[in-house]
Amino acid sequence: MTPFNDSTTDESSRIDPDLDAPWTYATAAARRLGVPDDIEQRLLYPTHRQRITVLFERDDGSHGVCEGYRVRHDGVRGPYMGPHRYDPALTGNDCAGLAAATTISAAIADVPFGGAAGGIAVDPSTLSRSERVSLTRSYAARITGLGADGDVLVPDVGTDERTMARVADAVSNRVDGPQNAAVAGKPPALGGHREITRAAGYSVAHVTQDILETDHDRPLSDATVAVYGTGHIGATAARLLEFWGGTVIAMCSDEAGLTAPESENGLDTDLVPSYLERPGALSSYDDGTTTGTQNVLERDVDVLVLADPVTAVTAENADAMRAEIVVEGATGSMTPGGQSVLEDRDVTVVPDVLATTGRPIAAHLEWIGSVGRDRMSDARVTNEFGYALTDAVEDVRDRRESCSLSWREAAYSVGLSRVAAAHEVVR
Template sequence: MRAFEATQIFFNAAADHLSIEPSLRETLLMPSREVQVQVTIERDDGSLGNYVGFRVQHNNSRGPMKGGLRYHPQVDLDEVRALASLMTWKTAVVDLPYGGAKGGIGVDPSKMSKREIERLTRAFVDQIHDIVGPDTDIPAPDMGTDHQVMSWFRNQWEKYHGFNPAVITGKPVEEYGARGREEATGRGVGALTVKLTKRLGLKPEAAKTAIQGFGNVGTHAAKFLQEAQFPIIAVSDLTGTYYDPNGLNISEVLRHKLNHPKGLLEGYPHCDCLPVDALMSLPDVKVLIPAALGGVITAKNVDGIQASIIVEAANGPIDPEADAVLQKKGVTILPDILANAGGVTVSYFEWVQNRQHYRWTLDRVRQELDHTMSEAFEHVWQTAQQNNVSLRIAAYMIGIKRVRRAAELAGLAS
């Protein structure tokens, strides 16, 4: 199933509960703008590299559009379109004054030099600089990009439009970035996992957790949960699943990852190494956190999942068919549009600081993040209880209602 089709299914399920008529559904689902560009650069060996870049701007009813910039071989228009729509509902669920957007380039950055990635970023900015900006569409890091890419993006954009660091978020702290931005998504995932398990009556020491994907989000979520006394019994990356039924020493795992030349878990000695896909079906896992690519839980592997709680740290990790199976099994799923909203929340804080020319402390960033995420969680939880729906449908209902209300107030819908 295509990514945007899956998003539409979840949207329509929530829209049914809100009795939204078909014409308004089409208005809310249809992206405002889709841009596809050819990005050509000179490779280090003198050859030309040709890549396809995308920027989809979904909805600006609630404010400037906001969304990450992804460098990955699987990036295509359908994926970017789906992720842009998810950003619209995500920013609305946590009540940020933003709409949704997303961008990306179909490229494998692991096969490029640093200078090639810089040239690629600047060439992409040359193509889209006139449709992004601090009052229209504000990019941020995503899979395959980081604070360095954001710095190059900002520098190239400012060559056309002049100084304005609010054009992009996720920048280095030394260049108007926000303290705590790098940890934000993982911290939010960890904090809401703690809140959810507490609501369900599961004590931390009994909440054996597995994290699929040990990149930026997975590592920060693992650190937060270990401090909260959650046993992290398995983590995985592309090299395998690293499993200890008594709980991994996350500090040791992180040291190994930092010392690995490619930042991988490969060769970690203090546990069992299993195949990559083994993590999904480990029998003693209570909390499963998919924190990598979307579409990893499907009809093909859903029957093997033993976890009773799934926290979607990745975007769209569960397809609708698998979601239906999990709901029937009684699995509680914390949806992506709430669970991983910590990143865009701190991006908003960074944008606010840039506009005010004032920097917050790390303690204030964390305090504001925890407050925002906690408030959103409570609203979603209460909506789910009151309407007897899943947390996913409740989150979509909140997001859709807020976007619809903004559109109505602006005279764009009735």
């Protein structure tokens, strides 16, 4: 393997995700729409915040203590729903930003959910399996308001379908309605759907292809792609974009990257994520060139997908981006200043609230089955998911074209107008 840039000397662009950004965009959208003052104030502040102490038992018999959070932004359109993450840097304000973004995304998807977000300030990689179980159950025991008609958790950074299963079991004796409906993204054995866990990544890939082919008149089969992030979203989006005909020529984790040789057809998206998650294994990968993360961001490609939950693009480095389309696959991966620089250069920026709309769509489809309203096969779930996602993109596109807005402005305009309209009818 030939080194392209010494990843040990590359200055990573990784910083804490800019989770205040949704408030900036929501405020601008509210002013643009002329939302009445009382409704605007309601939308610009969370409805409810919880901060708790999460006590859990360690394997040696001692006890650990972490901070836990759950923030509910707005529930006028239906039960709260949103991500549950484990991240050592997590704060209540982070959860508030995620909750606001989820409210907008659910409204764009036109599903009857409000937005919420929460989690625990912990690094799950430092915990054993039994410690994670104890931590999850302790959190579920102390957070109030969970339930099918209250607040529905979905997996996010540091959590997975097993986490959701443990939460559902832990709250079984104190929630109204089916306990399994208190979470989405659970294992199929508990009523989950196989497609749900990769819904956000599928959504990112679908929206990318739709905008590339419809708005840029370029078939995916002729496009090159770089993917920043190798978690569930990045890995799924990369595999699907390759499967549908795109050429993924660069990928990176937050520590190292790989690029495809110029003469080759692209990276093997089935293998690369596993190597990038273990940087020490990169020396044994022979079909790519090691590089630093910044080189992946700056690669000359048609599409750059930002799929890592960190801020990768800022006003300071946005000028170096050479992609024609930048897709924000994780909330906070781009600052408002970074977006402004890109849009001044006529780069298309697809916002997270549209790119990841698949998550609330998938959560709603699973929730419908869990509360007993309908029994859907995996095939039907897949079809319904695809139709809803296509409709969401089309709604934002129509608003963008009719009002001469950017993709982000149009997405927030669609989402916020639907939430504001719901508030209008219940005043």
